Amino acid sequence: MASAPDSDPDPRREAHALVASARALLQELVEEGVTDSLTPPTTAGPSRDASGRVDTRPPTPRSAPPSRPDGGAAPAVSPTASAMDREAVPWADRRPTLEEVRSHLGECVRCDLARGRHSIVFGDGNPDADLMFVGEAPGEQEDLRGLPFVGRAGELLTQMIEKGIGIPRSQVYICNIVKCRPPRNRNPLPPEVSACRPFLDGQIRAVAPRVIVTLGKPAAGLLLGREVAITRLRGTWQEYQGIPLMPTLHPAYVLRQYTPENRRAVWQDLKAAWERSRA
Numbered sequence: 001m002a003s004a005p006d007s008d009p010d011p012r013r014e015a016h017a018l019v020a021s022a023r024a025l026l027q028e029l030v031e032e033g034v035t036d037s038l039t040p041p042t043t044a045g046p047s048r049d050a051s052g053r054v055d056t057r058p059p060t061p062r063s064a065p066p067s068r069p070d071g072g073a074a075p076a077v078s079p080t081a082s083a084m085d086r087e088a089v090p091w092a093d094r095r096p097t098l099e100e101v102r103s104h105l106g107e108c109v110r111c112d113l114a115r116g117r118h119s120i121v122f123g124d125g126n127p128d129a130d131l132m133f134v135g136e137a138p139g140e141q142e143d144l145r146g147l148p149f150v151g152r153a154g155e156l157l158t159q160m161i162e163k164g165i166g167i168p169r170s171q172v173y174i175c176n177i178v179k180c181r182p183p184r185n186r187n188p189l190p191p192e193v194s195a196c197r198p199f200l201d202g203q204i205r206a207v208a209p210r211v212i213v214t215l216g217k218p219a220a221g222l223l224l225g226r227e228v229a230i231t232r233l234r235g236t237w238q239e240y241q242g243i244p245l246m247p248t249l250h251p252a253y254v255l256r257q258y259t260p261e262n263r264r265a266v267w268q269d270l271k272a273a274w275e276r277s278r279a
């Protein structure tokens, strides 16, 4: 006798199918911003880095002060800045140089991320770039090497720039919302994002790109000042302070969901961004 069309006689296969569809639904909710994570907040399981690998490093001790070149004790981390009391910067009314922005950042201890970092990952590339990429936060490799997007997600981004657009990576400028790696690659918290914001804005002013490409939901949401659903927003022209902005998917997301559709989507977005930057 034929079994009912919607029930699988093998309970294990049915359970697998249920888990797979629940996971797919949760992924959509994460993408739409309904929830922040695929991991329940109370789990103590291993975290994954931006490219999906399990982070096997022990959690950074919260009390460990950042090491300093002079070997002295690090100053206490200052209270975090909120959007209301964003730090005043000397370049408020003019275009700074990237060196000036970097030097003002100094050996930053403006937020708790200073405690666990190896390096400040400021940015990389052409200070006069027409195209500027903004990601979320450094991962493990970036923290170790002091450069943005040099891990697995970075390799994909580099390929998209070099093989997709057909220009050397050194021709564009790449940076992140926050300049220090969050512990175990968690999302940066609002006070951390706020504390770093003047430096991201300083970088944008300094480079004055013709087009900004945001990588993933947090960068698009931050620069547009609103909650966004990146899978719907990507590929549509937006604007940040008069600069055309193209939101696209984060390369770590593309690595996790390595489908022809996602790869094609990012390729189209980058091509559109590049063409507009040449116009």
Ligand code: URA
Residues within 6 Å of the ligand: 050, 135, 136, 137, 138, 139, 142, 147, 148, 149, 150, 151, 153, 154, 176, 252
């Ligand atoms: N993911 C990011 O958002 N930025 C990096 O620099 C690396 C991975």
